[in-house]
Amino acid sequence: MAITIRSGERRKRNIASLVGGVVIAVGCFVLWLLVSSQLTQWPPGPGLVATGAVVALAIGCWIRLADL
């Protein structure tokens, strides 16, 4: 089986990390809403929703930056 060794130059970020970043941001936001509503009440307050959006966005951005 052939070895695949990339050249030493800095690699471009993969499209998968862009799609994955969006997917995980949406998924984390939904999960945040579900868990926070379970811990408090439905619908969760605007503070919790805003915090969830920030956390989800941060995770999505990290996935992209980390090229995961």
Added chain:
Amino acid sequence: MMSARQAAFRAAYRAQIAPAYSGLIHVALIYLIGGSALWYAAQHIHAATPAEIAVVPVVVILANMYEWFLHAKVMHRPVPGLMGIYNRHTLAHHQFFTQDAPYHDTTRDYRIVFFPPYALIAFLVMASAAGFVLALLWSANAGWFVVCTAAGMYMNYEFFHWCCHVHDVRILRHVPFFNTIGSHHIAHHNTAIMMNKNMNLTYPFADWLFGTSDLDRGLIGHLFNGYDTRFIRDLPKLPQGGRPGPVMAGE
């Protein structure tokens, strides 16, 4: 002993891991998402009947077969549309980890040990859809059990796979299930058999069921085989008789 070829691949791979990557954040995300999903689903289970609880072992078996199928038919086969998974696994993971040097060195190596966290999101969406259908057809408790068990099995998978690639197995080699899957999976990293043998990453049930194990023994023997080499099938392509013993730190 690591070959020069493997060492070169590792160096090249590590050089291209993004600076922003953190193995600990990667793992924390997987277990926070998986743990949250499991907890949320468990909160909705009330007064479960024995029949509803029986969903758990059924899902464990189905998840085991799904793990086998995904590994054998997607991760090791160049399927159009899913080539990224094949490249990441067969062409990268299997060159980074070989039977002779199957361990990771730093937490940055977690990038090639664990799935990306969005794979867990996709898995949870599929499990939730299945749970929803089961809830509609039969019982809400059963549907929530599906989500709980699927989330648990995913985290089980990641943890066991990580254990397979740890450097020091002085403790794990004596722990049932861990030692079995450690031996089973490192044998899978032998390039002679990696495309069609030892596809399970948690418990070698599906490998036993579908005849894709390198062992010739029954189900219970498979599950508790550990590092026992007496039952290895006669696979002519296997160098030096097949499975290695546990790889110890510093070897």
